[in-house]
Amino acid sequence: MPSADPVLRKELFDLPEGLIYLNGNSLGPLPRHVPERLRRVVCDEWGKLLIRGWNLGCDGQGWVDLPARLGARIGRLIGAPEGAVVAGDSTTVNVVKALSAALELQRADSPGKLTVLSDSGNFPTDLYAAQELCRALGRGLRLKVVAPEEVADAIDDGVAALMLTEVDYRTGRRHDMAALTARAHQAGALAIWDLAHSAGAMPVDLAGADVDFAVGCGYKYLNGGPGAPAFIYAAPRLADRIAPAVAGWMGHAAPFAFEPAYRPAPGADRLRVGTPPILSMVALDAALDVWEGVDLAAVRARSLELSERFVARVEAACAGELELASPRDPNARGAQVSFRHPEGYAVMQALIAQGVIGDFRAPDLIRFGFAPLYLSAEEVDAAAAILARTLEARLWDDPRHRVRAKVT
Amino acid sequence: MPSADPVLRKELFDLPEGLIYLNGNSLGPLPRHVPERLRRVVCDEWGKLLIRGWNLGCDGQGWVDLPARLGARIGRLIGAPEGAVVAGDSTTVNVVKALSAALELQRADSPGKLTVLSDSGNFPTDLYAAQELCRALGRGLRLKVVAPEEVADAIDDGVAALMLTEVDYRTGRRHDMAALTARAHQAGALAIWDLAHSAGAMPVDLAGADVDFAVGCGYKYLNGGPGAPAFIYAAPRLADRIAPAVAGWMGHAAPFAFEPAYRPAPGADRLRVGTPPILSMVALDAALDVWEGVDLAAVRARSLELSERFVARVEAACAGELELASPRDPNARGAQVSFRHPEGYAVMQALIAQGVIGDFRAPDLIRFGFAPLYLSAEEVDAAAAILARTLEARLWDDPRHRVRAKVT
Numbered sequence: 102m103p104s105a106d107p108v109l110r111k112e113l114f115d116l117p118e119g120l121i122y123l124n125g126n127s128l129g130p131l132p133r134h135v136p137e138r139l140r141r142v143v144c145d146e147w148g149k150l151l152i153r154g155w156n157l158g159c160d161g162q163g164w165v166d167l168p169a170r171l172g173a174r175i176g177r178l179i180g181a182p183e184g185a186v187v188a189g190d191s192t193t194v195n196v197v198k199a200l201s202a203a204l205e206l207q208r209a210d211s212p213g214k215l216t217v218l219s220d221s222g223n224f225p226t227d228l229y230a231a232q233e234l235c236r237a238l239g240r241g242l243r244l245k246v247v248a249p250e251e252v253a254d255a256i257d258d259g260v261a262a263l264m265l266t267e268v269d270y271r272t273g274r275r276h277d278m279a280a281l282t283a284r285a286h287q288a289g290a291l292a293i294w295d296l297a298h299s300a301g302a303m304p305v306d307l308a309g310a311d312v313d314f315a316v317g318c319g320y321k322y323l324n325g326g327p328g329a330p331a332f333i334y335a336a337p338r339l340a341d342r343i344a345p346a347v348a349g350w351m352g353h354a355a356p357f358a359f360e361p362a363y364r365p366a367p368g369a370d371r372l373r374v375g376t377p378p379i380l381s382m383v384a385l386d387a388a389l390d391v392w393e394g395v396d397l398a399a400v401r402a403r404s405l406e407l408s409e410r411f412v413a414r415v416e417a418a419c420a421g422e423l424e425l426a427s428p429r430d431p432n433a434r435g436a437q438v439s440f441r442h443p444e445g446y447a448v449m450q451a452l453i454a455q456g457v458i459g460d461f462r463a464p465d466l467i468r469f470g471f472a473p474l475y476l477s478a479e480e481v482d483a484a485a486a487i488l489a490r491t492l493e494a495r496l497w498d499d500p501r502h503r504v505r506a507k508v509t
Numbered sequence: 510m511p512s513a514d515p516v517l518r519k520e521l522f523d524l525p526e527g528l529i530y531l532n533g534n535s536l537g538p539l540p541r542h543v544p545e546r547l548r549r550v551v552c553d554e555w556g557k558l559l560i561r562g563w564n565l566g567c568d569g570q571g572w573v574d575l576p577a578r579l580g581a582r583i584g585r586l587i588g589a590p591e592g593a594v595v596a597g598d599s600t601t602v603n604v605v606k607a608l609s610a611a612l613e614l615q616r617a618d619s620p621g622k623l624t625v626l627s628d629s630g631n632f633p634t635d636l637y638a639a640q641e642l643c644r645a646l647g648r649g650l651r652l653k654v655v656a657p658e659e660v661a662d663a664i665d666d667g668v669a670a671l672m673l674t675e676v677d678y679r680t681g682r683r684h685d686m687a688a689l690t691a692r693a694h695q696a697g698a699l700a701i702w703d704l705a706h707s708a709g710a711m712p713v714d715l716a717g718a719d720v721d722f723a724v725g726c727g728y729k730y731l732n733g734g735p736g737a738p739a740f741i742y743a744a745p746r747l748a749d750r751i752a753p754a755v756a757g758w759m760g761h762a763a764p765f766a767f768e769p770a771y772r773p774a775p776g777a778d779r780l781r782v783g784t785p786p787i788l789s790m791v792a793l794d795a796a797l798d799v800w801e802g803v804d805l806a807a808v809r810a811r812s813l814e815l816s817e818r819f820v821a822r823v824e825a826a827c828a829g830e831l832e833l834a835s836p837r838d839p840n841a842r843g844a845q846v847s848f849r850h851p852e853g854y855a856v857m858q859a860l861i862a863q864g865v866i867g868d869f870r871a872p873d874l875i876r877f878g879f880a881p882l883y884l885s886a887e888e889v890d891a892a893a894a895i896l897a898r899t900l901e902a903r904l905w906d907d908p909r910h911r912v913r914a915k916v917t
Contacts, residue, residue, distance in 0.1 A: 115556045124560045131556040139551060139788070140544060147734055148523045148539040151866060152532045154735060164735055191783020193757030194602055201645055221769060226758035226783065229771035237609055237754035238646065246769065320784070326555055327562060327572055327787035346645035346754065349601030350634035359871060361629060361654065363637035375599025375634065376728070378789040379735035380547070458559060463767060 106477060108403050113391045114324075114475045121480045121487075123459045126270075126298055126437045126470030129324030129388070138387035139380065147379075159383070167382045168330075168351070168373050174389045175323070175332045178397065179296060179315070180306035185337050185369050188385065189377050192297060192318050192331040194347065196230040198372055199314035199333060200262060201346035203291040204234075204242065206339065207261040211289055214261035215241045218290070222249040222269035227295055231264060234346070249274060253284055260290040267305075268298035268435030271462050273427040275435050279310035286311065297321060300332075301392070302436035302472070303401040307334055314339075322436070322472060325385030333372045340368040349374035391474060403473035405431040407481050408438045411469065414482065415440070418489035426466055437470040444497055448488075451497040457484045514885060516811050521799045522732075522883045529888045529895075531867045534678075534706055534845045534878030537732030537796070546795035547788065555787075567791070575790045576738075576759070576781050582797045583731070583740045586805065587704060587723070588714035593745055593777050596793065597785050600705060600726050600739040602755065604638040606780055607722035607741060608670060609754035611699040612642075612650065614747065615669040619697055622669035623649045626698070630657040630677035635703055639672060642754070657682060661692055668698040675713075676706035676843030679870050681835040683843050687718035694719065705729060708740075709800070710844035710880070711809040715742055722747075730844070730880060733793030741780050748776040757782035799882060811881035813839040816846045819877065819889050823848070826897035834874055845878045855905040856896075863899070865892045 115133045116122055122130055146158040158164040171188035179186070190198075200217065207214050217231050228246060235242040247255045249269065256263060263285040268275050282292040291313040299305050301322030307315055313336050319329030335343055344365070350356045351373035354364045365371035409431055415423065426439040442448050442465060449461040459469040469484070491497055523541045524530055530538055554566040566572040579596035587594070598606075608625065615622050625639050636654060643650040655663045657677065664671060671693040676683050690700040699721040707713050709730030715723055721744050727737030743751055752773070758764045759781035762772045773779035817839055823831065834847040850856050850873060857869040867877040877892070899905055 115552070117557050120559075122559060128555075128560045128562075130559060131551065136548060136551050136556075140548065143539065143544050143547060143734070143792070144523070147536075148544075149525050151528075151530060151538060152536045152868060153861075153866075154536075158735075190598070190602065191757070191786075193783035194598065194755060196757075197755050205645065224758075225761070225767050225769065228769060229756050229758060229761060230782075232771045233752065233756035234754055236752065237613065239648070318784075326551070327566075328784045328790075329788075330786065331783070344641065344644065346642055347602060347605050348637050348641035349599070349604075350632075350637060353633070353637060357871075359633050361633065361636060363640045374638075375601035375739070376726075376736045378599075378738065378786050380737075380792050381786040381789040382736075384551070384788050453561075458561075460560060463765075 108399050108473045109477055111475045119456055121457045121484045123469040125472035126321055127460055128320055132324055132388045132391050135384050135387045139384055142383045164379045168377050171386055179300050180308050181334050186332050186334045187369055187372050188330045188332045192316050193226045193230050195316035195331050195333040196227050197234055198345040198347050199293045199316055200234055202343040203262040205344050216259045217244045217262050217264055218255055218260045219246050219264045220249045220252050221246055223266045224270050256284050256288045262291045262293055264293040266295035271466050272439050273434040273437040275433055282310050282312055298435045304397040319385045324388040329385045330382050335369045347374055404436045404471045407471040411481050411485050414485035419492050422492045437468055439466045439468045441465045447497040451491050455487050457487050516807050516881045517885055519883045527864055529865045529892045531877040533880035534729055535868055536728055540732055540796045540799050543792050543795045547792055550791045572787045576785050579794055587708050588716050589742050594740055594742045595777055595780050596738045596740045600724050601634045601638050603724035603739050603741040604635050605642055606753040606755050607701045607724055608642055610751040611670040613752050624667045625652045625670050625672055626663055626668045627654050627672045628657045628660050629654055631674045632678050664692050664696045670699050670701055672701040674703035679874050680847050681842040681845040683841055690718050690720055706843045712805040727793045732796040737793045738790050743777045755782055812844045812879045815879040815889050819893050822893035827900050830900045845876055847874045847876045849873045852905055859899050859905040863895050865895050
């Protein structure tokens with residue numbers, strides 16, 4: 102019998118009938134009220150207010166401060182104080198802002214610290230951003246990448262910044278953010294966390310963990326739509342001192358005074374850069390409505406129940422066919438579970454053809470995300486049964502499923 | 510009698526009845542078919558395809574390559590060869606990419622060149638981005654800002670990059686892009702042009718002018734909506750060698766191979782960074798449809814006719830009350846005209862209250878943009894008459910018009 106479902110609110114989402122969506126860790130589904138909100142902003146505000154929308158759009162609140170208003174809403178989901186988060190740009194660009202700000206602080210305070218420490222479980226774009234930023238800044242800065250389990254021991258006096266993603270995009274393995282941040286601080290390093298697979302998936306306590314910088318994604322568990330604006334956090338104790346390498350007029354203390362010289366806004370507002378993409382921001386703003394009154398601890402508890410249920414059923418039915426790639430201890434993972442299968446790509450294509458949407462990551466991982474706002478225990482059971490049948494009947498062994506798509 | 514109107518296609522735009530819109534230089538109006546295109550992508554693609562939209566969205570073309578497809582469409586409006594432009598990020602972030610790439614080229618080839626030369630007519634965000642990038646990179650790099658008329662003489666052997674906006678956002682004064690680029694090249698400098706007030710306003714010939722890098726804005730004359738994605742150009746002769754300070758997975762040679770190390774894509778594709786904001790991109794993509802079959806030389810000719818007509822009527826009716834801040838020679842300006850008035854802010858508020866939308870820039874400029882796709886000669890005459898009446902009857906001298914809004 103399915104357990105009680107304290108957080109399910111599937112009626113708030115516009116999901117196709119019969120589809121089992123286990124891919125909110127990649128792209129969250131459409132909240133039902135987003136299209137009408139977006140239509141109003143496009144037709145009634147852009148169309149009729151035109152330029153006046155910057156002051157009068159968003160039902161009179163103005164478009165211009167959406168990055169700060171969205172930041173405040175996201176901040177409440179990740180344990181950030183008011184004013185410490187702004188929305189905008191991509192996660193990658195925000196990594197560049199956070200890391201360049203951290204390296205500039207260290208240049209002033211501890212110029213001998215020249216290592217950016219990350220791990221091989223980080224999402225590649227974070228590593229690419231760090232690699233290229235270190236190259237551009239020169240000064241002997243370098244990115245050092247170790248295995249996830251070696252991170253703690255690799256934090257030494259040479260580390261300027263520890264830069265990690267809390268939850269591994271492939272395995273779901275979760276770092277201990279508070280412990281690693283404390284370890285970094287002991288060694289004089291600053292800690293930058295990517296919350297791409299954390300925000301909206303589980304409680305996050307940036308202030309409690311004393312994190313220095315954080316970035317994250319609007320289009321996974323926050324359901325903001327494809328390529329939704331990302332967010333960035335700077336600890337209030339640092340924000341008035343930071344100077345990222347990427348700066349622009351929206352982060353100026355007086356953006357509409359058009360002063361010739363840059364003068365950063367107080368606090369995290371200086372992490373705003375260019376003119377914000379209002380249409381994408383409005384979709385994310387509307388999408389955040391589904392979090393009103395939601396207890397993230399209950400979401401986390403239910404997500405673990407659902408993933409444990411899935412693992413138990415899959416392993417019971419598919420013994421020997423699949424290998425669990427995620428930590429067996431649910432507290433050591435995020436909201437996703439991954440299995441290895443040598444024909445993982447074809448297996449996932451066969452699942453998708455049967456209405457079970459997960460995804461694949463090379464070389465052999467099939468991933469399933471458990472977002473209990475729109476996922477029920479019955480769906481989890483059905484997905485496990487379809488996966489079992491697919492493996493048992495070798496449904497994946499169909500040439501149509503073996504062609505590689507561009508994105509999976 | 511109004512002259513013939515070879516480019517007017519007002520039926521393609523959803524402009525409020527009776528409004529005279531002279532502010533397309535700040536935010537272009539809503540093309541009529543954008544809401545339905547956006548609705549389809551939101552409801553049918555995000556809503557129903559979900560994650561599969563990355564491959565199957567945009568009516569089967571896939572969302573993932575929108576930045577390149579949009580870049581190709583914009584490239585045709587600015588004289589760029591296929592594959593030399595990508596859309597994405599904000600103009601400011603694109604300035605950081607272009608300038609950091611230029612400075613990196615110079616570091617290798619001419620390490621003694623340490624000056625970024627710009628002018629006081631550049632939009633402040635470009636100056637802020639350059640100032641903060643030079644500070645972050647160190648190495649003695651510095652931003653030097655001169656008056657627009659002093660630029661040519663200030664290009665000396667110390668200049669690493671000349672960074673200018675072709676059309677001044679306040680006065681409409683237009684630089685000679687080809688001549689200044691040639692002068693920069695003679696001195697061994699690279700030329701970076703911001704086309705914010707050029708793209709869609711007049712013919713631009715990046716290839717013909719041998720420009721090194723260009724950036725520009727999607728929400729002014731390209732009508733892509735508030736904060737629409739920007740674009741960036743790199744000359745094909747350079748693109749395979751450039752290494753911007755801001756890099757990410759979408760600029761990797763194999764983004765979905767999830768390789769640990771960054772390996773840039775060939776050509777301008779390496780200027781892509783994070784996951785693209787699909788909703789804002791789809792609006793811009795739809796908006797670009799209005800340019801099908803449009804001759805930019807005809808747009809330019811008509812824009813100058815309309816602005817000349819406006820200046821003549823305003824000066825005839827308001828002699829002594831206003832001072833033309835734009836060059837009198839129409840070939841020396843872009844598609845806008847500005848006047849100075851000591852009570853400019855209140856004057857513009859009074860015009861807006863009468864349905865004539867222009868805007869104001871401190872301390873005393875009122876600006877009017879002439880975008881002939883949706884602006885007729887009759888509207889120009891009406892706007893001039895309303896401005897004359899406003900000044901004659903001192904309609905601006907109403908306390909309601911003297912309160913400052915956040916954005917004007």
